[in-house]
Amino acid sequence: MLKIEINRTLPGFKLDIALSVNGEVLGILGPSGSGKTMTLLCIAGLIQPDSGFIQLNDRVLFDSSKKLNLQPKDRNVGFVFQNYALFPHLSAGNNIAYGIRRQPRDEVNRRVxxxxxxxxxNGLQNRYPSELSAGQQQRVAVARALAPEPDILLLDEPFSALDSLTKEQLEMQILDLRQFYKGHIILVTHDLAEAYRLSSRIAVYDAGKIAQCDLKEKLISSPANRTVARITRFRNFMDGVITGITDKQICVTVPDLDTALIVAVNGYRNLSINQSITIGIRSEHIQAVQGPGQNTLQGTLSSTVENLASINCFFDLKTNKDNCYRLESAFTRGTESTFSNGLNYYLHLPPEQIVIITK
Amino acid sequence: MNDYLSPLWISLKTVLATTAITFVLGIAAARWISRYTGKLKPVIDGIFILPLVLPPTVVGFGLLLFMGKHGWGGKFLALFHTSIVFSWPATVISAAVMAFPLMYMTTRGAFEQVDVNIENAARTLGAGEWKVLYSVTLPLAWPGVLAGTILSFARALGEFGATLMIAGNIPGKTATIPVAIYFDIVDGNMKQANILMIIVIGIALTSLALLAYLKRPKARSRGLVVNPVPSDILAAGKKRDISS
Structure with a gap:
C-alpha cells in the first residue's frame, strides 16, 4: 500500500494531493502542468515536498513532521521516465543489470x-540504446526499473513518444506485466482512453489538485464536477434548475432553452428542488429522431466533421437569449447522407445518459 | 649554461602535478556548482573564472601577497616552519590557479549537458552520488572533461607571468621552460632558447594529437549500426559483462 499526502508550493503553482494505491494500477490523468509528474518525482524522492508524508508498504519514505526524507537510492521505487533515460553508454543488458545490487554474478545474469x-x-541485450527502436527502448526502461524488484513502479507518460501501433502493442505488454510483477503501479498519462484501458482506478488532476479519484467505471459514468466531465470527454453542458424529484426521475428545467429535461436517477443523493445544477451528455449518446417528444430538442445542423468511426454533427439550438447553444453529437458512420447543413433535426437526449453535476 | 634538460624536467613535473590537481578540483567544483542552487551561484562562478580574465602578473602578485610572509597563506605555512614562495611547489600553485578556470568551465558545461533524468534514473536504481558521478555523469560528460584536462594541461605548460611572480627563475628549481626561454633570450643565449622552443612545440603537438585520438568519433556512440559486435571497448571495460 502506498499512501501519500503531500504539499509543494512553487511560484504560481500549488500541488496539494492525497492518494493511496494498493496492489493495483492507478492512472493519473490530467492536462500538462497539473502536477502529475511532480507527484511521481516526490514519491521517488527526486524532489522534496514542502510538507506531508509518503508511506510505501510498511516503510515511511518521507515525513515532514519527523524531518524524515529517504534518499532516492533507498526508496526501492521503480521509475520509467518519459524519455526512458536509458544509459546511452551501456548495452541493454547492462542497463537492466545496473540496479541489481549485492548479488553474485550468476544471480545478476539470471535476473537479467x-x-x-x-x-x-531476446537477442537485444548487447545492443546500445541508440541501436534500439523507441518501443524497444521503452521495454528496456521498464525491465531496468523492475530489475531491483521495486515495491512500486511509476510510469511517466510511457507511451507519449510512440506511434499508435507500437503504443497498442506496448500497452498489451504493460497489461501482461501484472503476471510477473505484483507491486503497485502508477501510470501518468494525459490520454483518457489509455488510462481507462490500463488502470483500475483513475485520479483526475486539475491544477495541482485531485478533481476526482474513483474506479474508472464510476469516473466515466458520474463525474464529480465539470472539470472531470470535460476531461472524460463530456462535450455538452447545460445549466439548469431541479424542478421535480421522484423515485425514478429528476426533472431539470433549462431556462436558456425554455425546456425541461428528464434525467434518470442513478445514485444521486442530496439533491433538492430549486437546486442549481449542470447537466452533461456525451456526444455519442445523442440520438436523431423523427419527431418531437420527451427530452427531444430541435436544432439546426451547422457543421459536420467526419471522423474514422463516427460523424460529428454540430447543431444550433434556439435559445431565448441572443446567442445560440451548440450541441455536439456523434453518429455512427453510414448515416452521413441523412444530414445536410441548414436543415432542422429532432435530437433526443436519453434520460439514462444525462449526468447531473452539482459542482 | 646549456642545460635544457632541467627546465624540461621541471616543466613536466609541474604540468603533471598541476593537471592532476586541476582535474580533481575542477571536477569537484563543477559538480558542486552545477547542483548548487543558492543565491551566491553567480558570485562563486565568477571567482572560479576570475584567474582566466585577470592578467597573469596580477594573479601572481595576488598569490605572492597571499603566500608571502605577511599573507594569510604564508602565516599558516609558517606554523609548520615552511614557506613555498620561490620554491618548486609555487610553480604548481601558480599554474594550477591559472589552469583551473579552463578545467572548471569546460567540465561544468559538459556536466550540464548530461540529461538530469539519466542521473535520476541511476538514483532510483539505488546509486549513491559517488556511483552516479563515476558510472553515469563522468562517462557521459567524458569528451568535455577530457577537453578541459587537455586545455588545463596546455595552460599549465605555457604559464609564465604568475609563475615568475611567485616562483621566480631559480635554475634547476623553479625555472620552467617558458621562464627559462625568456631569460635565455634576455641573456642572448639563443641556441638554448631554440632547443627549448622546439621541445615545447613537440609537447604541444603531441598533446593535440592525443586529444584528437581520444575524441575520435565512435560508430556506436553516434548511433550508427555498422556491424553490431557483441563486446566493444565499453562493454569490455564494465565489471559485469552479461553478454557472456
Missing part, C-alpha cells in the same frame, strides 16, 4: 535473462 524474456527483448 528473465527480464529480457519477460519483456520480449
Amino acid at each position: 535473462q528473465l527480464l529480457i524474456e519477460n519483456m520480449g527483448l
